[in-house]
Amino acid sequence: xxxxxxxxxxxxxxxxxxxxxxxxxxxxxxxxxxxxxxxxxxxxxxxxxxxxxxxxxxxxxxxxxxxxxxxxxxxxxxxxxxxxxxxxxxxxxxxxxxxxxxxxxxxxxxxxxxxxxxxxxxxxxxxxxxxxxxxxxxxxxxxxxxxxxxxxxxxxxxxxxxxxxxxxxxxxxxxxxxxxxxxxxxxxxxxxxxxxxxxxxxxxxxxxxxxxxxxxxxxxxxxxxxxxxxxxxxxxxxxxxxxxxxxxxxxxxxxxxxxxxxxxxxxxxxxxxxxxxxxxxxxxxxxxxxxxxxx
Numbered sequence: 409x410x411x412x413x414x415x416x417x418x419x420x421x422x423x424x425x426x427x428x429x430x431x432x433x434x435x436x437x438x439x440x441x442x443x444x445x446x447x448x449x450x451x452x453x454x455x456x457x458x459x460x461x462x463x464x465x466x467x468x469x470x471x472x473x474x475x476x477x478x479x480x481x482x483x484x485x486x487x488x489x490x491x492x493x494x495x496x497x498x499x500x501x502x503x504x505x506x507x508x509x510x511x512x513x514x515x516x517x518x519x520x521x522x523x524x525x526x527x528x529x530x531x532x533x534x535x536x537x538x539x540x541x542x543x544x545x546x547x548x549x550x551x552x553x554x555x556x557x558x559x560x561x562x563x564x565x566x567x568x569x570x571x572x573x574x575x576x577x578x579x580x581x582x583x584x585x586x587x588x589x590x591x592x593x594x595x596x597x598x599x600x601x602x603x604x605x606x607x608x609x610x611x612x613x614x615x616x617x618x619x620x621x622x623x624x625x626x627x628x629x630x631x632x633x634x635x636x637x638x639x640x641x642x643x644x645x646x647x648x649x650x651x652x653x654x655x656x657x658x659x660x661x662x663x664x665x666x667x668x669x670x671x672x673x674x675x676x677x678x679x680x681x682x683x684x685x686x687x688x689x690x691x692x693x694x695x696x697x698x699x700x701x702x703x
Contacts (some may be wrong), residue, residue: 413493413525413555415546416484418476418506420499421539422649422680425451431546436484438499438682442471449682461681462652462689471685475506481513485526489517493525495555497542497562500532502610525555529562532610535683536649536675537571537695543645544697567701571606572631573693574624576653578602580688603627608701621656628694629663635698636668643670646696651679652689660692 416434428435428451438449442464450457465471488494496514498507510528517526531538544565545558553561578601601624603616618624636642646664650657654676661674679691 411549413495413549414488414491415542415549415558416488416494416496417538417542418499419449419451420503420535420680420682421542422535422683423451423539423543423647423677425453431543433542433546434484434488436476436480438473438476440471440473440681440685442685443469447681449680451680452678458652458678458681458684461684465688471681473682473685475504476509478509478513478516481510482516485513485517486520489521489524489526493555494527495545495558496526496528497531497538497545498528499538500534500606500610501530502532502606502612503534527555527559529559529566530610531562532566532606532608533569534571534606534610535679535693535695536647536677537569537606537693539677540645540647540695540697541566541569543647565697567608568637568697568699570632570635570696570698570701571693572603572628572635572695573605573691574601574603574618574628575687575691576601576621576624576656577688577690580686603631605631606701607703609703621659625656625660625663625692628660628692629667632664632694632696632698633667636696637698638670640668641670642668642696642698643672644697645673645675646671646694648674648676648695649679649693650676651684651687651691653692656692660694664694 419437498510501507507530514526514528533541600617602614604614607613618627648657657676
């Protein structure tokens with residue numbers, strides 16, 4: 409059954425594009441520049457896109473990203489408003505200021521479409537955690553919930569999507585200012601993995617560290633035990649994403665399935681090119697619903 413409104417999102421949900429098509433989710437694509445050429449955030453449409461991206465990184469080329477401007481949001485939203493009301497879930501403001509441009513675009517368009525509703529919600533989420541929130545909203549839409557009910561649910565639950573992650577290669581976190589140069593050098597020599605999460609503003613917080621991948625995986629899963637709804641009885645979905653380290657992602661998934669016997673689904677996806685431009689290879693992230701994220 410066709411919903412009486414359109415639920416849309418952005419490519420940084422870091423789920424395959426075929427998923428977005430199957431769930432009837434229009435997507436606004438981010439872009440990045442690498443080796444002097446602009447590329448669209450691919451979402452797995454081109455199987456060569458991510459291998460090319462990591463090959464260029466390994467050759468020393470540094471990617472850059474930029475926020476989505478108001479004009480692109482206007483074009484995207486206008487194409488949807490011609491079909492119906494729109495609830496747009498935006499990439500979290502803790503990661504990008506783009507959401508302010510989305511809100512400005514919505515304000516510009518409202519006089520042109522007085523009989524349509526266009527609502528922009530700041531997800532306060534990132535990567536496949538953003539995807540997990542959109543996935544839950546798509547489920548509610550398909551159950552027949554109204555646009556207003558989805559908006560209120562998103563606002564009430566967006567800070568309950570936990571983003572727990574670690575990195576085995578923190579050179580890119582150093583470049584983005586997440587860790588100092590001295591810390592990055594020592595961590596690389598000693599095999600130290602920083603343990604990070606998103607806080608209640610959707611910002612990355614590096615709060616601990618472990619030595620070695622095995623310990624990083626263990627600590628990440630322990631944090632899920634501490635915060636997931638119901639603890640080890642968690643029965644919701646868990647998404648796992650990784651940047652060019654599928655073995656570590658599979659090991660993490662195996663431990664989660666062992667520790668959470670009632671879990672509904674564990675889905676592994678690849679971190680897209682926009683997020684990977686800032687974290688580089690070697691990051692594994694776990695997303696689940698839990699208690700309220702703290703500052």
